Amino acid sequence: xSTVTDPIADLLARVRNAATAQKTEMxxxxxxxxxxxxxxxxxxxxxxxxxxDTEAAHPRIKITNKIANRTSAITGLKRVSxxxxxxxxxxxxxxxxxxxxxxxxxxxxxxILSGREAKKQNVGGELLAYVW
Numbered sequence: 001x002s003t004v005t006d007p008i009a010d011l012l013a014r015v016r017n018a019a020t021a022q023k024t025e026m027x028x029x030x031x032x033x034x035x036x037x038x039x040x041x042x043x044x045x046x047x048x049x050x051x052x053d054t055e056a057a058h059p060r061i062k063i064t065n066k067i068a069n070r071t072s073a074i075t076g077l078k079r080v081s082x083x084x085x086x087x088x089x090x091x092x093x094x095x096x097x098x099x100x101x102x103x104x105x106x107x108x109x110x111x112i113l114s115g116r117e118a119k120k121q122n123v124g125g126e127l128l129a130y131v132w
Contacts (some may be wrong), residue, residue, distance in 0.1 A: 007031060010028075025061075026065065038061055041063075047064060047065055048066045051117065088127065089124050
């Protein structure tokens with residue numbers, strides 16, 4: 001079994017590939033940070049549902065993709081901060097994605113938050129990804 005150097009980029013790639021292929025369900029290996037990112041995707045309406053399956057030898061997250069009119073709700077994902085180049089933003093510098101139509105995901109001292117929640121709580125952090 002190979003190790004993944006950037007598990008968040010792996011999660012985003014799997015979600016992007018499933019959305020492009022119009023798959024209704026996908027599985028990703030479980031970690032706390034991945035579960036929080038998927039929770040934000042559900043709260044923002046990009047996926048229908050998710051569940052954590054801890055029964056197997058290796059826990060995994062089952063994600064149900066939201067498909068409407070034969071297209072996925074997710075049209076794009078972009079990893080911003082990566083292991084080779086971290087990107088941090090202050091509370092006043094949180095970018096708007098697609099003029100407010102997308103969402104940014106941040107890792108803050110208060111946990112993984114969407115850009116709107118981080119602005120509301122006036123907290124900055126590491127800019128993980130953009131979703132639109």
